[in-house]
Amino acid sequence: RAAAAAAARYGHVIFSGTVHEPALQLAEAMLDSVGQGWASRAFFSDDGSTAVEVALKMAFRKFLADRGATDWEVDDGPELGVLGLQGAYHGDTLGAMDCVAPSPFNGRRQTPWYAGRGLFLDPPTLALRGGAWAGAGQPAPLPDLAAVFAPRPEAVAAHRAAIAAALDAHDAAAGAHLAARPAPPALAACLLEPVVQGSGGMRLVDPAFQRALAAEARARGIPLVLDEVFTGLWRLGAPSGAALLGLDPDVACYGKLLTGGLVPLALTLASEPVFEAFKGESKLDALLHGHSYTAHPTGCAAALAALAAYASPALNPNAGALAGAAARRLPLTLWGEAAAAELSRLPGVAGVTTLGTLLAVELGGGGGGYASDAAAGVVAALRRHGVFARPLGPVVYLMVTPMTGAGEVDRLLAAMKLALADAGTGAGPC
Ligand SMILES: Cc1ncc(COP(=O)(O)O)c(C=O)c1O
Incomplete structure (x- = not known):
């Protein structure tokens, strides 16, 4: 009903330079929920893949601005790439495909243009095996989800040391290649599906590893981008994967459940410092990215209704359990x-x-x-x-x-x- 009303009220609105009520309300709703505490800006697009592409543009600009770049046209720094994980999936558009290691979705058989751009670490995963959460490199099985998501500082420290060594080796290789081409790219965004890699096989990445990776990226000034297209908005029993991990990203992407499956719409949230990196004298400094259906009012109205329905005890029999788990920062599965x-x-x-x-x-x-x-x-x-x-x-x-x-x-x-x-x-x- 909300979507139909918006379709009748607005039809199509070209979003550049304008705003409409459903978009404004949705941006506020997302900033007040999954964006609370870190995000101050919302950027609309059409689908998960484009939300990721927008996120990359944001992270790359922030990375370059932090390193003193101001004249973007003459910037002759190194190629930029992402710090990501093996088994990841971020969409089927060309840029999103370049953000992952070679896979059946992106190899030359699918797209001869593919060029994996970045460093892709092999993450430890956990699954229930014989009744307990186990995985390669996990010294002792963990009994339940609460134990999987517990802080586990020793595990975080061990992962962080290994990640730091891999990044140092990458940087050293980049230094050694200064005269030669192609040099390994400068890692300008840490791009992760938080907690669960979806299309890569529904793999639960050890939270201790992702917490360590985020901390190491932060320490090196690499913007943290969370691709919550699959994991966000209660998919994993929490408002977001970030909430489960206790992470505040610089940029995060949402799609899929955003509109409850009615129409496509996506949103990329960003922190204020990321927004600041696009300020400048010229209009050309802005993030010049738009789609015909950016912030389509029907989608925004559907999203507002979907977000309200997820949280409504009158409409959602799980609302109490989900809100309780979120408030206590505890993981929850609807399957038991x-x-x-x-x-x-x-x-x-x-x-x-x-x-x-x-x-x-x-x-x-x-x-x-x-x-x-x-x-x-x-x-x-x-x-x-x-x-x-x-x-x-x-x-x-x-x-x-x-x-x-x-x-x-x-x-x-x-x-x-x-x-x-x-x-x-x-x-x-x-
Ligand atoms: C983590 C993740 N990112 C991005 C995408 C791409 O989203 P879309 O199919 O809406 O372009 C997907 C889709 O499965 C996804 O799972």
Whole structure:
């Protein structure tokens, strides 16, 4: 109803140099919620990929401005790149693709223009294995989500030392290449999907590693960009991935759940210092980025209604639990920790990842990447039980909305157990 009213009231508005009420209200709502404490500016675009491209432009400008650049036209500094993670995904536009390591989505088979620009670290991930959160490099399994997200200062310190060494090696290589081309790029943005890498396989990156990486990037003056397109707005049972990690980024991107799935819209939030880096004598100093449908009123109205619905106890049966977990800064899964742990003990299940609305099951011995067909049998079996799911290589995942009630979650969980049994993973019905 809100979207229809906005469509009737505004139709299309060219946003350059103007503003309209739904956009203003949405910017304020986002700054007062996920942007609270760090962001003061909102930049609208159309979809997650463009939100990321805007974020990169912001971070790069801030990086250069911090290093004294003022005449952008004659800047002849090094190529700029991102500090990112293996397994990341930031969208399918050309710039967003260049921000990730070679993958099935961006290699020359998909786009001959691809050039991975940056340093991509291999992050430690955690999944429920045999009932506890475990991962390579994790000395002892962690019993529950609260332990996974606990501060764990020793783990942060160990990760930080390893990250610092990798960055020092990158910088040294860049120094050694001064005369030669191509030199490794200067790392001008630390770009992360906070907490969970979505399209990369629903991988929960160890929070201690991301906290360490953010701290090291900060210490080196590399702007922190959080791509919350997938993770933001209650997807992970918290207002944002940043809130789960206790991080204040310089720039963050939102899309997907922003409009409750009705229409595409995206938003990039930025801190005041990032905004300041675009101030100048000339109009040409501004962030000259716009789309035909920037801040489309229908999308803004839908987003305002969606954000209100997520938080409304009258409309959302999970509102109380989500708000309670957010207030106590505790992780929450709508699937139930015990149920997820039980799934992870089934034969044929290599690991389970759950947080907020997400339940992901990795089959077989894992491996094989996106090309793997290991999940195909379970996906087909789920379909026979009336559930349509998309595999990501060996991973099959179910995702509810932040407003899905316990009854529907239980139905989906039962279907997943039956499908695992049907597909002959060795898991019996339980
Ligand atoms: C983390 C992340 N960033 C960016 C994008 C791109 O968003 P869109 O598909 O809306 O362009 C996605 C889409 O899956 C995503 O998961």
